[in-house]
Amino acid sequence: MVIVNAWAIHQDPSLWVDPTTFKLERFEVVGPGEESRAHKFIMPFEIGRRACPGALLAQRVVSLTLGSLIQCFDGRRVSKEAVDMAEGKGVTMPKAVALELMCIARPIIQKVVQSNE
Numbered sequence: 001m002v003i004v005n006a007w008a009i010h011q012d013p014s015l016w017v018d019p020t021t022f023k024l025e026r027f028e029v030v031g032p033g034e035e036s037r038a039h040k041f042i043m044p045f046e047i048g049r050r051a052c053p054g055a056l057l058a059q060r061v062v063s064l065t066l067g068s069l070i071q072c073f074d075g076r077r078v079s080k081e082a083v084d085m086a087e088g089k090g091v092t093m094p095k096a097v098a099l100e101l102m103c104i105a106r107p108i109i110q111k112v113v114q115s116n117e
């Protein structure tokens with residue numbers, strides 16, 4: 001059995017510029033003629049013959065869910081302190097200190113709720 005240390009690969013400075021900084025733009029789909037970076041985000045699903053067959057579905061569902069939450073709710077910080085990005089213990093890399101947000105429905109959602117009441 002071979003166990004790949006995806007955590008170390010994802011933090012390797014020879015592969016990533018500034019690896020511990022949260023930069024979504026690392027995975028942007030780029031314009032014609034530029035080298036695509038999207039393929040670099042595959043390790044969470046492993047690679048090879050036993051790679052996760054649900055990877056594309058999972059990435060689309062997560063993007064859609066996150067996009068819908070951002071579109072429908074305003075997220076306000078509960079604490080005024082800087083977000084603590086420290087990692088907790090666990091296979092799925094939870095945050096050590098949970099990020100608490102207060103979700104407030106945007107006006108369009110409030111209208112939908114009112115029209116259903």
Ligand code: HEM
Pocket residue numbers: 044045046047049050051052053054055057058059
């Ligand atoms: C964020 C979501 C997901 C993550 C991070 C994930 C990750 C993984 C990983 C790491 C493996 C093991 C690959 C290996 O053994 O080398 C795996 C296997 C597998 N995943 Fe996922 N997965 C996700 C979602 C899904 C979804 C949505 C489905 C199905 C709709 C799915 C179906 C499977 C199956 C069937 C296998 C076994 C493949 C095999 O052993 O041949 N996964 N997944």
